[in-house]
Amino acid sequence: MNPTPILCLAVGDRGVLDAAAAALPGWTLCRAAGLAEARRALRVQPAPVGLLLFDADPRGEEALDAFLREHWYMLWIAVFHPPALHVPAWRALVHEHCWDFHTWPLDAARLHHTIGHAQGMAALRGAPSGGDGQCGSGTPEAADGPCCAPDAALTGRSAAIVRLRGQIGKVAGASAPVLIWGESGSGKELVAKAVHLHSPRAAGPFVPVNCGAMPASLIQSELFGYERGAFTGAAREKQGLIESAAGGSLFLDEIGDLPMELQANLLRFLQEKTICRVGATRSVEVDVRVIAASHVQLQQAVQRGAFREDLYYRLNVLALDVPPLRDRRDDVAALAGHFFQLYGAERAPRLRGFSSRAMQMLREHDWPGNVRELINRVRRAMVMAEGRLISAADLGLAEPAVQSDGAPLGDARSRAERDAIDASLLRAGRNMTVAARELGVSRMTLYRLLAKHGIAPPSRASQP
Structure with a gap:
């Protein structure tokens, strides 16, 4: 029995599930009658390969298109009656989403071969570890896989990020304030969320506050709240953001932008664990852990007189430094793959991943905008890519025609030719006939091009 499951999705009469099962002895089949049942099944047991089984002319194209976009990472094999090939909407669905197709009545031997090939390709490519994007572990060390959406900034195996994950594990268990420093776009808020989620306060609220985005005249009332009648327009009392974070964590982003008069109030709260609403006559005790972050060095701000020294030392009990993306280039590929999966609903239908050259350029880029820049480039490329x-x-990282090392235009063309051949062979599953047809050359010409660029030809076993 093959342990890797195959999702068998019946669109229409579920009787086709029995026909498929009869043709596929020895395979682990997960049966689903309809899209809702298929979604539930994939949440419980992810599958790298799926069979779309139609008992009549295809219908419900829009719902099926949405489902296939949602599960873009699977290799789909369609099975339908030959007349469906003349339905334009169905032809478009097969062209955009399906890896292969068969027609009724089933040729069991050919279907076995197709599924085996699809399983092998899925194993080489790798598949998401879970249909719902959830991780099996709550530890920071488990956050190097692309499925950990809350810890996206922590994805990777570079020394810098491994060290940061270890520090988060130690810091999370304490109750003292945390001060996070990192360049803009490096993922400071995601690190703060990781501290909260791995702490004893994880069941409580996580309340983010951008100190640089609120008008100075409103910060006092927004943070500490106010009583009814405290000022014009205060028709009823309002709980402040600090109180709303009771039992959890308060994240003060860009703490360096907090006005000096508010810094004194925040210092008092950190010392006494009490707040006083605007217009109130009594203090309220609040149990909140404060996590602060800044893209400027607060110690330098203290020297300039822009930040209170006593508040700095009160906040800087447990310090975390978030490394810039240029210091963790080995993580860029994993991060790009994570965001490709995370924003899969936005991608062009035929898009399957990144070319080898695109990955190389991602690793070589300096990333002045850090993780935020990477997200923006990947999302834009997913929408605009045509192949x-x-x-x-597509990523906006194309090379100039003449390289900085003086490489001539001919060398750039040679590299482009090699990349095109590599990408075509990958898409064709190392099938020389299909790759040659896609490139618009003969098989013999393609063999000569492989020899020219030092690319090993596919084995005979993979040829038709």
């Missing part, structure tokens, strides 16, 4: 693989040009 099956995202290119360096």
